[in-house]
Amino acid sequence: MTVQRMDNIGVVVDDLPAAIAFFRELGLELEGEASVGGSEVDCLVGLDGVRCDLAVVRTPDGHGRLELMKFHTPAATTAEPNAPVNALGIRRIMFAVEDIEDVLARLRSHGAELMGELVRYEDSHRLCYIRGPEGIIVALAENLD
Missing domain, CATH: 3.10.180.10 (2,3-Dihydroxybiphenyl 1,2-Dioxygenase, domain 1)
Incomplete structure (x- = not known):
């Protein structure tokens, strides 16, 4: 390996x-x-x-x-600001969290914006995408098991 x-x-x-x-x-x-x-x-x-x-x-x-x-x-170059999730390149970072609504509330106080909706995926997860600082897309996943 x-x-x-x-x-x-x-x-x-x-x-x-x-x-x-x-x-x-x-x-x-x-x-x-x-x-x-x-x-x-x-x-x-x-x-x-x-x-x-x-x-x-x-x-x-x-x-x-x-x-x-x-x-x-040298000064940082800029990428397309607020690029959509389907733009080429590294698009998001995902984190497993315990209480997704609490995490969302806390991150909103730091400027995070929900990109779509908080969704329930089958009976296994609650998921959402947020845009954080510098336009970074952060996905949150709460395991429901």
């Missing part, structure tokens, strides 16, 4: 403190923050003059991580 695990998903944001607050409200834990730059980083990512602040947040079980990155230089 060549893959041991998926370590993290990188998400570029403009407002790092707001993104951290949003994902902490969701229940992720702040693992650490750092500033990176220099020739090694430039070589790694294929850009010149990188100066980036980042934060790693993890799920309570310790298995899932997001690396939230704010690029100061």
